[in-house]
Amino acid sequence: MLRTALDTASPAYAENRAAMLGKLAELEAEHAKATAGGGEKYVARHRKRGKLLARERIELLVDPDTPFLELSPLAAWGSDYTVGASLVTGIGTVSGVECLITANDPTVRGGASNPWTLKKALRANEIAYANRLPCISLVESGGADLPSQKEIFIPGGALFRDLTRLSEAGIPTVAVVFGNSTAGGAYVPGMSDHVIMVKERSKVFLGGPPLVKMATGEESGDEELGGAEMHARTSGLADYFAVDEPDALHRARRVVARLNWRKAHADPPPAAPPRYDEDELLGIVPGELKVPFDPREVIARVVDGSEFDEFKPLYGASLATGWARLHGYPVGILANARGVLFSEESQKATQFIQLANQRDIPLVFLHNTTGYMVGREYEQGGIIKHGAMMINAVSNSKVPHLSVLMGASYGAGHYGMCGRAYDPRFLFAWPSAKSAVMGPQQLAGVLSIVMRESAAAKGQPYDEENDAALRTMVEEQIESESLPMFLSGRLYDDGVIDPRDTRTVLGLCLSAIHTAPVEGARGGFGVFRM
Structure with missing residues (x-):
């Protein structure tokens, strides 16, 4: 059983809760x-x-x-x-x-x-x-x-x-x-x-x-x-x-x-509710998404009996993976723990997705990722091929996928965590979620560096005042276009939900999913680059 470390009396919790209620x-x-x-x-x-x-x-x-x-x-x-x-x-x-x-x-x-x-x-x-x-x-x-x-x-x-x-x-x-x-x-x-x-x-x-x-x-x-x-x-x-x-x-x-309609799977027996109050989900995600949070606190308030058998807990710690039941249905959960996905997390996710397909178990993806790690050390360590391995596994997985965007969902991390383009059966977002190619500040900063280098290559002076104005404009645009209501308006998700309704919404989706057969891929994942 998951043990909670959430301090509902702390100023941080109160601040998070107030931001979510707003x-x-x-x-x-x-x-x-x-x-x-x-x-x-x-x-x-x-x-x-x-x-x-x-x-x-x-x-x-x-x-x-x-x-x-x-x-x-x-x-x-x-x-x-x-x-x-x-x-x-x-x-x-x-x-x-x-x-x-x-x-x-x-x-x-x-x-x-x-x-x-x-x-x-x-x-x-x-x-x-x-x-x-x-x-x-x-x-x-x-x-x-x-x-x-x-x-x-x-x-x-x-x-x-x-x-x-x-x-x-x-x-x-x-x-x-x-x-x-x-x-x-x-x-x-x-x-x-x-x-x-x-x-x-x-x-x-x-x-x-x-x-x-x-x-x-x-x-x-x-x-x-x-x-x-x-x-x-x-x-x-x-x-x-x-x-x-x-x-x-x-x-x-x-x-x-009179349709004589039957589900492919019988409804599961009644399930034990989580041991922790769903109302506490309001204070878990920080208003500032740069601040990390432990997704196990979310899992503990969503799954049956708050029971979660974690897979490889000491390896690839930025991604929590494990098995649980939700309204009686077995699920495998992948949840971003510290935002960035490294090679270890990618390989861990790939193996976990394969296991779920061997056992015909639906997968739930809980998003809070800034994407795959960049930098000389990580490029040399194979982050491209390992990230591609995870995306390959998600792409060719045959068990149903459910995605919930809790916080950030940026870059190729959005893809690896089964974003809309990867055909999850259902995808929902919390009001705290944001999704884009990268964070507003990072995107504006990249544009600034490119323009600065272009001016230097041409031997031209760089207008710092214009740069500041451009960065502000780009940040505001990306911020507005990464918000959940904007994305939901374009049907990039199936709805923006109250965090307290997450267990109910996922339970309804799992019930609908089990109207059809649930069968995983037996091989057929394409070539994994090693």
């Missing part, structure tokens, strides 16, 4: 923008039409008193589009079955899809496919946001491709249509296994009345062209005809109940 308050304000949808005016108009909001539909769909793990809630943050990207995505339990749920938010430009909506929807499909989660689409969208069609039309076809691939893989797809599902959006119900439409509300057609009139001269009304009753009686597109929204959601629950 960041959480900022995060809550941004999440509120997503839940507000299109704003009071459009929410009121939507309600006046007798319709439920996107998250209310989800609440009626999922089983009572079960969690809904919302994904990418900050999508489009920092862009010209509404935070949340007019789409809600997440994992919830429906009739006892874990499902990937997407819901258009019709209060935001009629639920129209912008470039970030597309990225968010594609990420949801990716999660459904990798984890074999039945996919439920709660549809009410006017199709593509026409002013941004140049960024949506060509890549947008992948949405329909994904639906057919999910079906081909035997993963059920269900579409519940509450309003408009027009143009390309008509293919969402058209390519789903099961389709539910709502009386006098659902409108599904490739071309609405104005387009039909322009294209053919024919005059048609909404109902005869694409209404729910027409599709239920005439075209056959609707499998179920609901009288209202609650009825449609009830029917969706019944469809899922």
